[in-house]
Amino acid sequence: MNRQSQAAVMFLLGAALLHAGNTDLYLRYVKAGLRPLLLASGAVLIAAALATVWYERRSNRRRGHTHDHPEPKVSWLLLLPLLALILIAPPALGSYSALRSGTALQKPYTYDALPAADPAPLSVIDYASRAAYDHGRSLHGRTVRVTGFLALDPSGAPYLVRMALNCCAADAQPVKIALTGELPPVLRPDAWLEVTGTYTPGLTRDPVNNGPIPYLKVTSARPVPVPPDPYDETWNK
CATH class of the missing domain: 2.40.50 (OB fold (Dihydrolipoamide Acetyltransferase, E2P))
Incomplete structure (x- = not known):
């Protein structure tokens, strides 16, 4: 997973947090009073992802070429909690x-x-x-x-x-x-x-x-x- 891929995962996670915070989905995870912090976290993650992409592109233009070092494939497992957040709304405890x-x-x-x-x-x-x-x-x-x-x-x-x-x-x-x-x-x-x-x-x-x-x-x-x-x-x- 290179820096661009990391930024993409970060962006998707931020978008998922914003989606949860703007719907009732977040109430399955945290109490209502934490909604502002959840929305702020999502916005920060999206901003960080965009900043990472901008920094990488600027660095690549300066160097004139890129050489991505291979990252452990296990890092792609970071996508699993993201997919769970997007696709699965857990039922409330009963x-x-x-x-x-x-x-x-x-x-x-x-x-x-x-x-x-x-x-x-x-x-x-x-x-x-x-x-x-x-x-x-x-x-x-x-x-x-x-x-x-x-x-x-x-x-x-x-x-x-x-x-x-x-x-x-x-x-x-x-x-x-x-x-x-x-x-x-x-x-x-x-x-x-x-x-x-x-x-x-x-x-x-x-x-x-x-x-x-x-x-x-x-x-x-x-x-x-x-x-x-x-x-x-x-x-x-």
Whole structure:
């Protein structure tokens, strides 16, 4: 792989990063807040590739001839992650990962005021932290709406789950809500549901790490498409 080929690979990688950053594809890899850095990285790679081509052409004109030293053929393997990024959009982590990892629920520093809408739209993390650590004080007398995917433990107990990110999909961890009440007759793991319900006291414990899993009493549930951003970034405030 000569310098021109290296520049071409660099250009394609930069273009792939720009494509991912300008679509929802990047949300399968990193959290939404990193989008500006992803776009900047793509732009820098493209600029570096163009600068490399310009420098090589100018050097060749000065020398009057070129003599490319052979590069190890294994260097072409650098194209494999590039092709994977372009051709394969990995699915978001689902119930298989969620049931093999303990809940990552943590006590937040503060709680925002509950949305005035009825039902109040809450993230899985927001509902779970209010129910587990605030003893549901802000949830009493309110109907909430939460969206996540289904996970069924070995006994068939259903959980509404959202994988939460610190940085990227590699560090994703689940936050779980145990579901009771009016559940659909058929529960399919990894199906996404919009659940409406009310707070109910009590906690169960995650068998993986003994972390708290609060309950939500379901009054209605409906299937929804996988959201553009399948991960939840609502960590400690």
